[in-house]
Amino acid sequence: MFETPIHVIGTIITDPIRRRVGDQEVYKFRVASNSRRRTPDGRWEPGNTLYVSVNCWGDKLVRGAGASLGKGDPVIVVGYVYTSEYDDREGNRRTSLEVRATAVGPDLARSIAKVERPKNTDNTDATSGDAAERPGDAVEEDGETAEADDTRDDTALPMSA
Template identity: 35%
Template sequence: MAGETVITVVGNLTADPELRYTQNGLPVANFTIASTPRNFDRAANEWKDGEALFLRASVWREFAEHVAGSLTKGMRVMAQGRLRQRSYQDREGNQRTAIELEVDEIGPSLRYATAQVTRAASNGGGGGGGGQSRPAQQQQVSEEPWSTPGSSTSADAWSTPGSFGDDTPF
């Protein structure tokens, strides 16, 4: 959408994502990403940490359940989303403004770690929630993690070299 501020943040989770449900049963996960720049100080011949950015983030619906079931405190993540500004009144009656990240995509950084990805079973709700929440279910996928469920990997253009000739199959 025009005028939205889209950013990508790389940092570490400061705590496990907190999964809650709205009064309508809609899942939402909230968490904080700490991103600290590191610069090399040539004079001291060492790396120095800059000032950390602590950015509150949220995800909704089935996505929230996936995040809460997959990510934990301390994990280095990459998150992309839209900055949202909201105003509220604190307990003392002061007007406050908060800037938060509404996450569109998030995943573990593989710079210093490895990950095993499994496809989550769809609840058939089309992502709309439908007023009822179900816990995220994971299924072990016997095919490649990125293949279409129920498809045979032998039909995959990339699984058998030369099986589709020299032409791109799509």
């Protein structure tokens, strides 16, 4: 079966639902992605809106999205797009877009997030033994490992160009 990859940048517009389907969990929500364009006189004009249902499968993705995301959050969704056809209450044939997500995260251009990595007990996801990749550690310029400063201010800081 041919799968079409897609990425959607938008906002979660429904309260996410976490369900168990058989022996798996799924985290479902809808995303609206708004387009806009600049008019010849320099103003921004709203365009069309894409509405898509997002399904997150797999323990790690469900756990991460469920702990991090909710209605109103700006997100970036990466996955594969599918269409689903159904008949509505009046008997009209409808089509909806669904994305089976492979990755979901906050849109850092429109929000601030603090990344927390769950402790890995089975070591199946260990990437390397570098100190810079362990939570709570930081590598200073001279290569020495130093404990991360937990007293830092997590408010937005201006970024230089």
